[in-house]
Amino acid sequence: MPRAALLQMTTGIDPAANAATIVAAVxxxxxxxxxxxxxPEMSGLLDRRRDRAKEAIRAEADDIVLAAVRESAARHGIWIHVGSLAILREDGKWANRAFVIDDAGAIRARYDKIHMFDVDLTTGESWRESSAYAAGDTVVTVDTPLGRLGLAICYDIRFPALFEALGRAQCDIIAIPAAFTVPTGRAHWHLLQRARAVEASAYVLSASQVGRHEDGRETYGHSLAIDPWGEVLLDMGGQARGLGYAAIDLARIAEVRAQLPSLANRRAIAT
Incomplete structure (x- = not known):
């Protein structure tokens, strides 16, 4: 039965230091x-000061974190889902981009976060992701040693249409890496993660940022592995950094889909 490893980390403002953390985890x-x-989301750089962040954000070919992860994947013979990196696009805009890298270091898939986190919380926190990042527009799946993997990032979790599309694609696993705020995490993190697993009758793997970051923000943690029935297999809590593991049982997916065939029973609804 194949095993997935989830990295819970506290990304800072120095890409080289963050790369070293990931390489050690590989x-x-x-x-x-x-x-x-x-x-997690934004594994290579987490900096709310965009004037400072722009000095570290590079195109894919020049990104030191991506290069280090690819080399490490090949050296250790392991696949890696980079939850996301801040990447400079050819048009000069930034993308919040996930990567799937195979055990030879090749990029097998890319996914640009579709839904931008533009919110004002009652705690006084205000976030405008769209002021710096361009939204993606493509649903992405890729075959991996764990099965067919569907890609999402953080705030995407609140938009059921994306997960309906991933369910139609018969994903075995959905990755939802995140840098969830503490207030929204306490309210909705476990609820939404479990719901997405049940909707898609698939495993959900959510590697997360945790703790107090160099740029002053605080993230919720609680990296999760959830099975297709909605059972929590792994919860890394709100303080620990490091790795957690979960076994992926593809027979469990087939069992759940036979017992409760919601994907097969889904009907289009006219609007």
Whole structure:
């Protein structure tokens, strides 16, 4: 039964330091018998000061974190889902982009976050992701050693149409890496993660940022692995950093879909 490793980390403002954390996790995950490692949203840089962040955001070909992860994947023979990196697009805009890298270091899939986190919370926190990042527009799936993987990022979790599309694609696993705020995490994190697993009759793997970051923000943590019935297999809590592991049982997916065939019973609804 293949094993997934989830990295819970506190990304800072120095990409080189963040790359070192991920590379160390790649080696540890490989030694721990994982077929694939999952990292959080914005694994390479987390900096709310955009004037400072722009000095570190590079095109794919020049991104030091992406290069280090690809080299490490090949060296240790393990697949990696990079939850996302801040990437400079050819048009000069930024993308919040996930990558799936195979065990030879090749990029197998890219996904640009579709839904931008533009909110004003009652705590006084205000976020305008769309003021710096361009939204993606494409649903992405890719075959991996763990099965067919569907890609989402953080705030995407609140938009059921994306997960309906991933369900139609018969994904075995959906990755939802995140840098969830503490207030929204306490209210909705576990609820939404479990609902998405049940809707798609698929595993959900959500590697998360945790704790107090160099730029002053605080993230919720609680990296999760959830099975197709909505059972929580792994919850890394709101303080720990490091790796957690979960076994992916493809027979469990078939069992749940036979018992409760909601994907097969789904009907189009006229609006």
């Amino acid at each position: 080696a540890e995950a490989s030694q721990g018998g994982a077929a694939m490692l999952f990292t």
